[in-house]
Amino acid sequence: MSESSSEFKVWESIPVGDDLGTLDYVLTEKMVADYRRVVDNPHAAYPTVAARHPANLFYRKYASTMRVPNMGHDSEYFNPPVVGKRITIHGRIADKYIRRGNAYIIVEATATDEDGRLIERSKLVGLAREVGKQAAHANIAKKWGA
């Protein structure tokens, strides 16, 4: 990986397994109602889709050095979150790799509520973009002229 020593310097410095710590919030009735209205789904079970748990945990630690625009998600859903319950999310760097010349970071977040119910486990597939070097969505502009 000779090219990576300069091109992916920040990406290389982020270790797989890195603990991103925890964040928590109380899911309010308003959050659920707002989400359901915005997505036109009055019964949406997982308003946490809009909360972006992996990205929030990643940016708390790495916002000044790295952007991870969302190329995909691998997610599992166990129990819908309950209004009024505190949700705690815990994150880690689950993997990273280079594919077709692009560096990727996989950020995993696991959400549980105050009663210990497992809510969801979500992995963000992030295209690693070093802050100040590459525009976050330059690939989209190049590919589709966006």
Add this chain to the structure above:
Amino acid sequence: MAAQLKVGDRLEPVTRNVTEEKMVEFERCVWDRGRNSHSDVNAAKADGISRTIASGQNQMAFLHELLERNFGDAWVYGGKISVRYIHPVYGGDSLTANGTVTEMKDEDGKTRVVLQVWCENQDGRKTSVGTAQAGQPSASRTWFTPAKALAK
């Protein structure tokens, strides 16, 4: 009992309109992430694109509805999804979430329905592609319980 699926079956699709206004709201609801390339044109330009694009999670929301409607509790309690976002979605687009059953597999003695899932825009262009799986569809919708009751 809900109708059981077999390989080759196609789910009833879900179509939703994406608007600039709802893209902005999506970024603010549940957890406000501030201005970004999904909600603010200047932030989008700073990120290298000329206009705002809907977030991948916005597409994920439509796929969730597709799976909730077609699988009920079988999706909500134990569903899995793997999606890649392959084409930008803009305000004014109309997105349709689709699913086709590709496989039945056994997992811990229970049948899992495996699907190809995707969103496509009004021009028929796929904007996201992936796979999902859940148990056979359930007629139960236990999460429909009103939010106030759930809070008790």
